[in-house]
Amino acid sequence: MTTTLDPIELPEIDFDHAPSREGNREIQFREALREAMSEEMRRDKRVFLMGEEVAEYNGAYKVSQGMLDEFGAERIIDTPISENGFAGLGAAAAMYGLRPIIEFMSWSFSLVAADQILNNVPKMLYMSGGQWGCPIVFRGNDGAGGQLGSTHSWCVEGLYSNVPGVKIVIPSNPYDAKGLLKTAIRDDDPVFFLESERMLGDKAHVPEEEYYIPFGKARLVREGDACTLVSFGRPVHFCVQAAGRLAEEGIEVDVLDMRTIRPLDIDSVIESVKKTNRIVVVDQCWPFASVASEVITQVIERAFDWLDHQPLRVNTEDVPTPYAKNLEAAYQPNPDRIVAAVKKAVEA
Amino acid sequence: MSQATTSEPAAGKRPSDGLSDETLLKWLYDMQLIREFETRTMQAYQQAKIGGFCHIYSGQEACAVGTIGSVEHDDPVVTAYRDHGHALARGMDPKACMAEMFGKITGCAKGKGGSMHMFDKPNHLYGGHGIVGAQTPLGAGLAFATKYEREVLKTTDKKRVCLCYLGDGALNQGAFHEAQNLAGLFSLPVIYIVENNGYSMGTSIARGTTMPDQLTLKAKGYGIEGLEIDGMSVLDVYDKFKPFADACRDEQRPGFVDLKTYRYQGHSMSDPQKYRTKDEVEEFKNRDSIANLVDHLMNKRECLSEDEWTEMQKEIRERVKEAVKFAEESDAPGVEEELYSDVMVNPSKNMSPIGKYIEGAKNPLL
Ligand SMILES: Cc1ncc(C[n+]2csc(CCOP(=O)(O)OP(=O)(O)O)c2C)c(N)n1
Ligand SMILES: [Mg+2]
Numbered sequence: 001m002t003t004t005l006d007p008i009e010l011p012e013i014d015f016d017h018a019p020s021r022e023g024n025r026e027i028q029f030r031e032a033l034r035e036a037m038s039e040e041m042r043r044d045k046r047v048f049l050m051g052e053e054v055a056e057y058n059g060a061y062k063v064s065q066g067m068l069d070e071f072g073a074e075r076i077i078d079t080p081i082s083e084n085g086f087a088g089l090g091a092a093a094a095m096y097g098l099r100p101i102i103e104f105m106s107w108s109f110s111l112v113a114a115d116q117i118l119n120n121v122p123k124m125l126y127m128s129g130g131q132w133g134c135p136i137v138f139r140g141n142d143g144a145g146g147q148l149g150s151t152h153s154w155c156v157e158g159l160y161s162n163v164p165g166v167k168i169v170i171p172s173n174p175y176d177a178k179g180l181l182k183t184a185i186r187d188d189d190p191v192f193f194l195e196s197e198r199m200l201g202d203k204a205h206v207p208e209e210e211y212y213i214p215f216g217k218a219r220l221v222r223e224g225d226a227c228t229l230v231s232f233g234r235p236v237h238f239c240v241q242a243a244g245r246l247a248e249e250g251i252e253v254d255v256l257d258m259r260t261i262r263p264l265d266i267d268s269v270i271e272s273v274k275k276t277n278r279i280v281v282v283d284q285c286w287p288f289a290s291v292a293s294e295v296i297t298q299v300i301e302r303a304f305d306w307l308d309h310q311p312l313r314v315n316t317e318d319v320p321t322p323y324a325k326n327l328e329a330a331y332q333p334n335p336d337r338i339v340a341a342v343k344k345a346v347e348a
Numbered sequence: 349m350s351q352a353t354t355s356e357p358a359a360g361k362r363p364s365d366g367l368s369d370e371t372l373l374k375w376l377y378d379m380q381l382i383r384e385f386e387t388r389t390m391q392a393y394q395q396a397k398i399g400g401f402c403h404i405y406s407g408q409e410a411c412a413v414g415t416i417g418s419v420e421h422d423d424p425v426v427t428a429y430r431d432h433g434h435a436l437a438r439g440m441d442p443k444a445c446m447a448e449m450f451g452k453i454t455g456c457a458k459g460k461g462g463s464m465h466m467f468d469k470p471n472h473l474y475g476g477h478g479i480v481g482a483q484t485p486l487g488a489g490l491a492f493a494t495k496y497e498r499e500v501l502k503t504t505d506k507k508r509v510c511l512c513y514l515g516d517g518a519l520n521q522g523a524f525h526e527a528q529n530l531a532g533l534f535s536l537p538v539i540y541i542v543e544n545n546g547y548s549m550g551t552s553i554a555r556g557t558t559m560p561d562q563l564t565l566k567a568k569g570y571g572i573e574g575l576e577i578d579g580m581s582v583l584d585v586y587d588k589f590k591p592f593a594d595a596c597r598d599e600q601r602p603g604f605v606d607l608k609t610y611r612y613q614g615h616s617m618s619d620p621q622k623y624r625t626k627d628e629v630e631e632f633k634n635r636d637s638i639a640n641l642v643d644h645l646m647n648k649r650e651c652l653s654e655d656e657w658t659e660m661q662k663e664i665r666e667r668v669k670e671a672v673k674f675a676e677e678s679d680a681p682g683v684e685e686e687l688y689s690d691v692m693v694n695p696s697k698n699m700s701p702i703g704k705y706i707e708g709a710k711n712p713l714l
Binding site for chain 1: 399400401448451452457459460461462464465477478479480481482517518519520521522523548549550551555556557622623680681683686687688691700701702704705
């Protein structure tokens with residue numbers, strides 16, 4: 001037991017129960033997130049949601065719309081603009097035995113809470129020699145939202161995945177968002193859950209029933225044997241677009257949506273690479289010491305002999321995020337750059 | 349209840365009485381320029397010519413114009429993301445400001461910063477800052493540097509004072525509390541001007557901070573003198589702020605101002621504003637700072653006629669239209685030259701795996 005309060009007995013999670021992705025119950029990404037939180041909150045009173053504008057305003061991005069009405073102001077809690085304060089408050093509430101969900105309006109604003117989320121939360125279990133953990137979920141928008149400039153366009157996965165002690169989840173679609181967020185809330189370890197403002201309105205079939213998606217299991221979105229395309233979060237869509245264009249030229253690729261960065265399903269990547277002998281990693285972070293660099297390093301460590309071309313990565317350009325529309329477009333990974341990278345890998 | 353220690357000026361002897369008609373007419377011009385500029389900004393935003401987050405200053409004009417009008421041009425100024433008003437009041441060319449929001453090479457930051465990040469070196473504006481509270485330690489730092497310049501480098505006798513603006517929501521950000529303590533501890537000449545428009549997005553000040561009616565008490569906790577001012581009247585702002593700023597400058601110490609104001613528009617361009625009533629907005633519009641000043645200049649000072657006011661508005665409208673036209677017709681920054689420039693002063697080899705850092709075009713303001 002790594003909290004002060006006695007744990008509550010909850011029904012065990014059945015990860016094998018995976019309802020079909022096909023169907024016509026189309027809801028938005030933001031609704032899928034809301035559904036995940038609401039289901040868990042109905043089951044477990046220890047779970048609460050705290051953050052800026054989450055209650056009375058119904059969420060700055062309407063993720064928590066209606067939740068104040070259902071759960072009341074004691075469990076859907078508005079805060080002042082005090083990220084370091086409420087991140088730390090959540091951390092300690094989790095040590096005590098509650099199950100906080102802390103919303104960052106944007107992960108860009110989590111930087112002012114860096115001490116709590118990087119220095120306390122991931123290390124609590126270790127520092128206390130296993131006495132106290134931090135079963136907490138931090139969630140919010142990650143990545144360039146569209147001309148928000150350099151202070152508001154952070155992709156924190158590169159920076160934060162360097163820190164041992166946290167799980168990092170980055171869904172690319174509504175179905176996964178619901179299942180992964182439910183797993184995050186139930187997890188006994190701290191989870192950073194990375195959403196994207198650009199995808200909150202995306203619609204897809206999301207089963208009404210409850211289901212959980214295990215961490216550390218990539219999803220093979222598309223199959224092919226010419227090259228392995230690895231991505232996570234929003235750029236998965238760019239990969240799928242690129243794969244469609246490549247297919248028109250007879251180049252079929254595997255597209256792997258990693259879904260979680262820590263744990264990283266490197267086994268699925270290696271398995272694919274052993275088939276394709278080529279790999280391109282697409283990552284919306286800066287290239288230096290990025291998740292892409294990590295994936296490639298692990299591939300080289302474990303499957304060097306299987307490679308017929310050096311691994312390639314498509315990252316955002318290594319500059320602060322520009323405001324101007326044309327500069328921002330050139331800065332981000334896009335299908336053109338992905339197609340070019342795959343062709344380079346394949347044609348050699 | 350005011351916690352101010354600076355006494356009210358005696359009736360009939362307000363500091364603003366000593367200002368020339370020209371100065372007040374210039375302030376009217378600047379306030380109207382900001383109002384008109386913001387109207388056009390909203391239009392351009394709705395036409396998707398401006399992107400990202402965009403925060404409109406309308407309603408708060410007397411704050412920037414009155415406080416900036418109380419200090420020297422080379423006193424440093426730093427503010428948050430609701431920064432178009434400060435930029436214009438500081439003297440930024442509306443063309444450079446508008447072009448920045450259009451993401452053009454002719455913008456004050458060559459289109460790299462955007463609405464929230466306005467910088468103007470020639471006008472000593474050290475930025476609009478997008479992260480709530482980020483500018484407040486910078487305010488202390490600018491004050492520290494000016495003091496160091498005078499006391500350690502001894503390259504100037506000039507006592508400067510830094511103006512650092514923040515919203516009422518930023519009162520609750522940790523950085524601001526550290527900054528105030530440093531300013532108090534090191535006796536730094538920075539004035540923290542809280543443009544208290546009553547809301548931080550949809551959160552009213554009473555839901556966001558303790559003692560919302562006695563903000564100056566918070567500053568007192570850091571040994572900083574505080575003052576409350578009605579920010580809807582530029583003359584009141586000057587009358588109270590000018591002596592206060594002079595004292596902070598002379599004594600080289602910090603200050604804190606609870607400048608009560610109101611934003612007429614939503615928090616940003618995408619805010620349904622369900623947290624406030626139309627009546628409340630109307631109430632403040634009835635105390636509009638521009639109308640207030642026009643009335644004073646026409647009926648008390650008698651230095652402005654209806655025709656002259658109409659003429660001034662027309663001139664401003666033309667000037668802002670021109671700024672929009674200029675922004676529209678300017679070029680976007682070139683990807684090859686500008687995406688990879690201004691990353692480092694010395695873009696040396698092997699700084700980056702992309703190996704593309706270069707020197708870009710000279711900033712149009714320099
Ligand atoms: C650290 C941080 N958290 C959250 C935000 C998002 N945000 C931008 S403005 C704002 C409200 C600020 O209100 P206030 O300080 O009163 O300034 P005003 O907008 O009224 O000028 C919020 C929450 C941010 N930019 N930075
Ligand atoms: Mg405010």
